[in-house]
Amino acid sequence: MNKMLNDFMPAIVFFAVYKMYDIFYATAALIIITIAQVIFEYHKTKKIPQMQVAIAVLVVIFGGATLYFHDEEFIKWKVSIVNWVLGIGFIATTYLMKQTPVEKLMGSAMDLPHTKWKILNNVWGVYFLILGFVNIAVAYLCSTEVWMNFKLFGMLGLTFAFLIIQSIYLSKHIKK
Secondary structure (H helix, E strand, O other): OHHHHHHHHHHHHHHHHHHHOOHHHHHHHHHHHHHHHHHHHHHHHOOOOHHHHHHHHHHHHHHHHHHHHOOOHHHHHHHHHHHHHHHHHHHHHHHHOOOOHHHHHHOOOEOOOHHHHHHHHHHHHHHHHHHHHHHHHHHHHOOHHHHHHHHHHHHHHHHHHHHHHHHHHHHHHEOO
16 A cells, blocks of 8 residues: 555645646656655665656656746656556567566466466556557647646546456456
8 A cells, every 4th residue: 555655646746736836836846756756765775666767767857848948748748658668668578578577466366378468468568558649639639637637537547447357357367
């Protein structure tokens, strides 16, 4: 639970500051909390997960561009780029690693042949790629207010629905 809260903290802070002020204050807050999380993680464990570093770099680059150019498009693109990197990463690991990340994460609880793990890993990859394109569509076709709500609630809802569908499929493969 603590890890999940930590993972969602930047999004929650971003959304809350946006509601109180505007997207530029929210972007500054996002940069600060993301850097603080990296520092805290390093202080706690003396190492930082590569994904956390990659996301922090993207937040600083796109958030910094948003603030420097006073243009909210940059921060909107960051969301899609993170999803595309995740999507490409999932798909690439299917072919570059012996055991996919999804299999490493859930393999001890599920009884699936390796080919099914590869398919499941690729499905996650495609999901993130599509989510990146949906984000861009919402960012360009809707107001910033709608995009902010979609970013927090819509993407979370889509991911929750995706997890439910995946859980239904996987339920028949749970190890006894």
